[in-house]
Amino acid sequence: MSKIGFIGLGVMGTPMAQHLLQGGHTIFAHSRSGVPQALQDAGMQACANGTEVARRSEIVILMLPDTPDVERVLFGEHGVAAGLSRGATVVDMSSISPIATREFAHKVEALGADYVDAPVSGGEVGARAATLSIMAGGRQQAFDRVLPLLQLMGKNITRVGKAGDGQVAKVANQVIVALTIEAVSEALVLAARAGADPARVREALMGGFASSRILEVHGERMLQRKFDPGFRIALHQKDLELALSTARALGVGLPSTASCQQLFNVCVGMGGAGWDHAALVRAIEHLSSFSLDDAHAG
């Protein structure tokens, strides 16, 4: 059993850290808002800051909101870097900038430690059920070392490539998910406004080349008007922002990712920051002064 550091006890981090604790590991935890008493009662060791976490751990896991948080926790005052021993491993499971991740990995490796980026998908439900999908980047040896820990938190665990490539895969995943939601939204709104029953159109399209998990799951949510998250629009906006800032830095043109972000913005303007991302359909409905609810069956 290993000494594991865990920094970031939010809605995702808390159940993930609990799975590690239940797996028999010793957990040295830190969170900006403190380590909840219930977790300490369960055996989690509270640390004052990242440096203390790193001093006491062989592997330090981060689960933080965004790029600046990871940078601060790693390299800021009382940060992880200051306490990291040679041969330790940093595992960043946050979803952050791929480009910044490559820099962070270089700096951590320069200290004689390893860096694995391992962002997840599957949300709170996946975190609680330990069924997260995990896309990892980092040296093979480092990945192999942390894999038993990742297996306590997730199910589909893939090493995509070197450090940073896990974040790249996560961003690619979020681009495809968002744009496929928009594809289904545009198609169903057009179909309904043109007088067809969108539910029957969706059924006719399943099994053909238009078929996807999104048509299946999110298409159903659009028709049932079930927009409780799921995955919040505000979080998907953050992920598309990572895609767009990466694209800007690299001179890549992503016309539909850019326009899809505008539609998420429209949803937020409608009060929908907390809606499930399938509610992107409401932006298309709003643009079109028409709702799938108005559809008449054929």
Add this chain to the structure above:
Amino acid sequence: MSKIGFIGLGVMGTPMAQHLLQGGHTIFAHSRSGVPQALQDAGMQACANGTEVARRSEIVILMLPDTPDVERVLFGEHGVAAGLSRGATVVDMSSISPIATREFAHKVEALGADYVDAPVSGGEVGARAATLSIMAGGRQQAFDRVLPLLQLMGKNITRVGKAGDGQVAKVANQVIVALTIEAVSEALVLAARAGADPARVREALMGGFASSRILEVHGERMLQRKFDPGFRIALHQKDLELALSTARALGVGLPSTASCQQLFNVCVGMGGAGWDHAALVRAIEHLSSFSLDDAHAG
């Protein structure tokens, strides 16, 4: 066995009519360029025009390039309408405007005949193998009457709703297919340009919420650089034009469909009208001055 009219013996229509002939039906055929001698030798009856086809047939099937062709063949000089008997059925298997289809259906029904729109997907390969997917609209009785014929030409045959709803479903299908191709293109180009191996990113994403038939089939074509059709970009442009003109007529806003059409235009500018639609990725590569071929494995 029925007397079937068939108008339009192109790359799709020819094998479709042959399947009907092999099914034991009598085929009265007309095509602007004449009925090939080989088909006449096989037993197909050549007719001088649409009126003659309609006079001799109980069911008249159309397989034509676009909306104006269907309008001319139905209602133009020596058209089908002039020869249609009460109780006959027109089956339009072309992919044309849903709005025009509703008008054509009204006019045909006013003559005491039935109208079924039954556009297909599956391309030349599906037409030859009699495995086309068929999305139909029309009265249930009329659909039931023509179903045995559709079953000689296709596999997944769905009645979506009333006349025109088949065309609506086809347009919706083509919107989703095009936009999902763009989703995969933007994601893979971004991933590769950001230094990850796009093949491994694609693999990591399969099975999750980003998974789709397009990621599976067209994603593979993008990586293998196999852009032989398949389905030609010029044809997909025509289908998105149907979506965009329908949207314009109805006041529906389809931002990504509109921008996706621009990318198909870019491909045509690159000489790619005849490329498979998966080559949309080349427009994103072109925009980004980068090719997936340049990707380095992690």
